[in-house]
Amino acid sequence: MKMMMKSALLGLTMLGVASTAVAQDTQFIPILSYRVGPYAAGGSGYFGGAIDYFNLVNATGGINGVKLSWEECETEYNASRGVECYERLKKKHGGASTVEPLSTGIAYGLLDRVAQDKIPMTTFGYGSANAADGKVFKWVFPVGTTYWSQAAAMVEYLGQKVGGLDKLKGKKIVHLYHDSAFGKEPIPVFEALAAKHGFELIKIPVAHPGNTQQSQWLQIRQAQPDYVILWGWGVMNPTALKSAAKVGFPREKMLGVWWAGSEEDVIPAGDAAKGYVSAAFSAPGTNFPVMQDIHKKIYGAGKGNLEDPTRQGSIYHTRGVVYGMVIVEAIRKAQDKFGKGKVMTPDQVRWGLEHLDLSEARIKELGAAAMFPPIKTSCADHEGSGMVRFQQWDGKGFKPLTPFMAGDKALVRKMVDESAAKYAAEKKITPRDCSKEG
Amino acid sequence: MTFFFEVLIGGLLSGVMYSLVALGFVLIYKASGVFNFAQGAMVYFAAITFVGVTEFDISPWIAFPISLIVMVVLGLVVEKVVLRPLVNQPQITLFMVTIGLAFFIEGLAQLMWGANVRGLELGLQDVPLEWVSERWGMSISKFDLAAAGVAAILVTSLALLFNRTRIGRALRAVADDHQAALAVGIPLQQIWGIVWGVAGFVALVAGLLWGSRNGVQFALTFVALKALPVLILGGFESIPGAIVGGLIIGATEKLAEVYIGPMVGGGIEGWFPYMLALVFLLVRPEGLFGEKIIRRV
Numbered sequence: 003m004k005m006m007m008k009s010a011l012l013g014l015t016m017l018g019v020a021s022t023a024v025a026q027d028t029q030f031i032p033i034l035s036y037r038v039g040p041y042a043a044g045g046s047g048y049f050g051g052a053i054d055y056f057n058l059v060n061a062t063g064g065i066n067g068v069k070l071s072w073e074e075c076e077t078e079y080n081a082s083r084g085v086e087c088y089e090r091l092k093k094k095h096g097g098a099s100t101v102e103p104l105s106t107g108i109a110y111g112l113l114d115r116v117a118q119d120k121i122p123m124t125t126f127g128y129g130s131a132n133a134a135d136g137k138v139f140k141w142v143f144p145v146g147t148t149y150w151s152q153a154a155a156m157v158e159y160l161g162q163k164v165g166g167l168d169k170l171k172g173k174k175i176v177h178l179y180h181d182s183a184f185g186k187e188p189i190p191v192f193e194a195l196a197a198k199h200g201f202e203l204i205k206i207p208v209a210h211p212g213n214t215q216q217s218q219w220l221q222i223r224q225a226q227p228d229y230v231i232l233w234g235w236g237v238m239n240p241t242a243l244k245s246a247a248k249v250g251f252p253r254e255k256m257l258g259v260w261w262a263g264s265e266e267d268v269i270p271a272g273d274a275a276k277g278y279v280s281a282a283f284s285a286p287g288t289n290f291p292v293m294q295d296i297h298k299k300i301y302g303a304g305k306g307n308l309e310d311p312t313r314q315g316s317i318y319h320t321r322g323v324v325y326g327m328v329i330v331e332a333i334r335k336a337q338d339k340f341g342k343g344k345v346m347t348p349d350q351v352r353w354g355l356e357h358l359d360l361s362e363a364r365i366k367e368l369g370a371a372a373m374f375p376p377i378k379t380s381c382a383d384h385e386g387s388g389m390v391r392f393q394q395w396d397g398k399g400f401k402p403l404t405p406f407m408a409g410d411k412a413l414v415r416k417m418v419d420e421s422a423a424k425y426a427a428e429k430k431i432t433p434r435d436c437s438k439e440g
Numbered sequence: 441m442t443f444f445f446e447v448l449i450g451g452l453l454s455g456v457m458y459s460l461v462a463l464g465f466v467l468i469y470k471a472s473g474v475f476n477f478a479q480g481a482m483v484y485f486a487a488i489t490f491v492g493v494t495e496f497d498i499s500p501w502i503a504f505p506i507s508l509i510v511m512v513v514l515g516l517v518v519e520k521v522v523l524r525p526l527v528n529q530p531q532i533t534l535f536m537v538t539i540g541l542a543f544f545i546e547g548l549a550q551l552m553w554g555a556n557v558r559g560l561e562l563g564l565q566d567v568p569l570e571w572v573s574e575r576w577g578m579s580i581s582k583f584d585l586a587a588a589g590v591a592a593i594l595v596t597s598l599a600l601l602f603n604r605t606r607i608g609r610a611l612r613a614v615a616d617d618h619q620a621a622l623a624v625g626i627p628l629q630q631i632w633g634i635v636w637g638v639a640g641f642v643a644l645v646a647g648l649l650w651g652s653r654n655g656v657q658f659a660l661t662f663v664a665l666k667a668l669p670v671l672i673l674g675g676f677e678s679i680p681g682a683i684v685g686g687l688i689i690g691a692t693e694k695l696a697e698v699y700i701g702p703m704v705g706g707g708i709e710g711w712f713p714y715m716l717a718l719v720f721l722l723v724r725p726e727g728l729f730g731e732k733i734i735r736r737v
Contacts, residue, residue, distance in 0.1 A: 037555060038547070038550050038658075039555075039658055040658040040661075040662075042550070042555030042556075042658060043556055043557045043657070046555060046556075181706070181707035181710075205706070207705070207707030208707065208709075209709045209710030210710060211659050213654050213659060213662060213666075214454055214457075214666070214709065216450045216451070216694060217450075217693075217697035217709060218697070220443070220447055220450065220694075221698060223579065224443060237654050237655065237657060237662070240557075240654055240655045241653070244653060244654075247566060247567060248566050248567060248568060248579065248581050248583075249568070249579050250567075250573075250579065266556070266657075269557065269559045269655070270557055270558065270560070270654065270655020270656070270657065271559070271655070272559050272561055274566070309556075310556060313556075
């Protein structure tokens with residue numbers, strides 16, 4: 003019966019809008035979620051985590067007394083519906099403070115709109131890497147890490163595995179990717195690092211949705227690579243793991259992008275996923291003090307957002323909590339400058355996002371020590387970290403293999419600057435002079 | 441040369457998996473002349489119902505008949521509520537109805553069982569046969585061979601049903617002309633109910649095999665896309681055609697991906713079967729095994 007009740011609530015979400023405590027004296031955050039459709043597992047976990055954290059903040063007095071409010075709109079991960087949801091919600095409840103679409107397609111659709119509307123958009127761990135250049139992309143924040151930083155960190159990790167980056171020379175690395183902008187995004191970084199370190203990069207695309215990969219894995223078996231980087235999404239990931247088992251490729255030598263590194267990616271593959279390694283920009287688990295608080299104060303009070311409470315502490319849930327923490331910290335930072343206890347304007351929230359200083363000590367204060375890496379953003383650097391950690395699936399859970407680590411940051415930053423400058427020239431954008439920004 | 445045969449055999453076995461989905465389309469098309477756009481949604485619905493039932497600590501052996509009953513009931517409800525009021529309506533109307541039905545079934549599945557991704561172990565290991573690997577250096581999956589066996593049993597049973605039974609003859613008569621079939625006393629509603637029930641059974645089998653390979657998730661609805669070129673090639677109303685079409689599509693798409701793909705940047709598996717089907721349409725519009733339509737003008 004409980005399941006049916008929760009399903010009915012899910013049904014309401016499917017109809018388009020689900021809302022919670024909203025009032026004009028609150029800091030309003032539109033939630034462009036996707037809880038149905040092919041990527042529902044990611045959307046429900048991620049936005050569930052964010053809402054759980056927002057509820058925790060409200061339950062403990064808000065941000066200097068300012069409560070958060072939000073309203074959900076179901077995008078089904080569809081770009082046009084995402085844009086529609088944004089347009090529907092952006093002026094509600096006093097106006098949107100910030101927006102997070104969790105979809106590269108929707109993010110591209112909103113790129114020009116958020117700049118026009120002056121609403122900051124975060125793209126946690128996805129989207130175009132050149133948006134890390136805040137001089138050009140004033141309203142976009144790929145906070146934490148971009149695909150380019152992740153690709154560099156992957157090569158760094160593989161270098162460590164073989165005993166040093168110099169030992170990568172002559173190695174074969176396959177980039178098995180979703181044949182889309184998402185899958186192609188890291189290729190320039192892989193190519194640059196292949197040229198620098200002398201490894202051979204073999205690019206093998208997989209047509210959407212990736213539910214059959216036999217030919218790709220036979221090609222991989224024939225190429226006999228040292229490692230396979232899996233840049234997949236959705237059904238492509240368990241299919242890749244099963245296909246690897248089918249041709250006898252060791253899962254320990256497969257390294258997945260963070261969107262291929264959740265429980266939803268490995269559980270369907272069963273035993274075929276054991277030993278598989280993936281990148282992550284946050285750590286899963288329920289032992290972090292903040293997760294314990296959510297468990298006791300939110301789920302204990304029956305206000306948890308996850309339909310299945312056993313998903314607490316899962317990869318997507320903790321990612322959502324981390325997103326919530328960063329947004330709240332940005333609003334808090336803005337309040338420090340523009341007035342404590344006041345509702346911040348979108349531009350003030352943007353300023354907060356641009357002045358994040360989540361040091362290890364501050365993360366510990368928030369009850370999330372080692373849950374995510376330190377983040378320090380600036381006018382020029384909207385990424386603020388570039389660090390990921392690597393984790394291995396043992397059949398029951400993801401176990402950490404490394405601390406948070408970065409790759410060749412100098413190379414990545416140079417590429418970001420070049421790409422952003424090209425974008426600015428195309429769009430006739432005059433880059434900001436960060437020395438004159440407050 | 442060994443690699444070529446490995447790709448070819450793997451492709452043929454993949455094609456069998458496509459055929460399993462195509463069979464559901466063929467059944468409904470044969471009986472009603474309707475292209476059932478909701479077949480992919482039925483595959484997903486069947487698989488998630490099976491897994492959902494097992495989550496109540498019910499044995500898979502009991503979950504299977506329960507899921508089968510659910511699928512048959514779904515088929516009967518579709519017939520009674522959706523199709524019966526539309527007897528003798530243009531085929532495009534029936535087709536449009538199945539599009540709506542697809543969205544309804546997808547939503548219903550998620551409403552009933554949630555949208556979480558689930559694993560499904562059928563006890564069939566998707567690993568290479570050792571003796572084949574050792575003797576010929578080829579990787580042939582045990583799972584694929586088992587799926588081929590299941591498909592062979594299904595096709596034989598369905599072919600017998602259609603060709604050797606009264607119900608089969610009635611099905612063929614209904615497919616030819618609804619009104620004429622009614623006029624000679626064939627119970628149209630009953631026939632459609634049987635067909636939708638059997639299509640539900642085929643969807644359950646396909647859903648379990650595909651779900652076991654890819655996980656039980658919404659993306660199962662996409663397997664229908666793999667069945668379309670199979671149908672165009674094999675013919676919309678031929679059960680053997682679904683199998684032969686599946687084998688051709690499976691083999692050619694894998695060979696094309698491996699041998700032509702690298703020349704054009706790869707990732708051609710998604711569209712190559714459609715291009716092949718399109719070319720085939722120009723030469724033989726009714727498909728390999730489809731009935732040639734001759735109309736007096």
